[in-house]
Amino acid sequence: MEPTYKDGQLNICFRLTYLFYEPKRFDVVAVRYAGNRVMLLKRIVALEGEQVEFRDGTLFVDGQLEEEPYVSNPYHWNLPPRHVGKGNVYLAGDNRSVPMERHDFGQTSMNRLIGAPLW
């Protein structure tokens, strides 16, 4: 999630966030693996039912260009349109300066969203 969050930085995650609010596009969220101890920090770039794609490093949702001020020096990602399934969100990290193959991103179930960092 660099440059927004430094690698190895300590973050405090509010686990009740999504009990009160629905996840919104551009929210930063903690995503769990099996269990609750290992997590990824990612940003929601598209919500369920939307179509997401990357053209030359730029994000498009439902064919509309989305400005991402938190991304600097994006690599030329090209991802064909993907439909975000029911109960899922599409996530990507802010560090897009690496090739697409070396970056963990994609859609996941909202059940895996543990919460959001407090700051």
Next chain:
Amino acid sequence: MVKSKPVIIVLFVGVISIIVFCFFFQTEERQVRKRFKIFTQTASKHAKDSQLIVAGKSKKISTFFAQTCQIEAREYNVSKDYTQQNVRTIAFHVLTRYSKLDLKFIDLKIDIPEKGIATAVSTARIIGKVKGTEKSMEENHEIDCRLRKIDDEWVFEKVELIDVLKK
């Protein structure tokens, strides 16, 4: 007057049966948990391990797998059946590639759906250093496994790497 002795005996036998039943399944779960622990110790590599030790570890790692083990890792396009010999060869290549390797199973959850069969879900964390460059590597993978008890040993019959994020 109700005869209390037979009732007490029936209750006692019932309680003992439940305890024995629970203990039996807990034992199988414990066996699987211990198997995972030994596997992590075997699969981890220390900087001082010689090629001979690596060869020995590779052989031992293969014994943790069934004669044929189904491995599904769609992210890496390596979904197929692996023989013990395949596992041994891969283990040797991986252990040779790294000067140091540490494997941990975090949040290991084990279920025994039937006698002699176990399912396990966990997050496998691999931390290592590439030989030569000493470049650090850290990977986390959610795994879903099925183990079978064969000749009193639990072996992996199926291992699936779960795609937490699907591109």
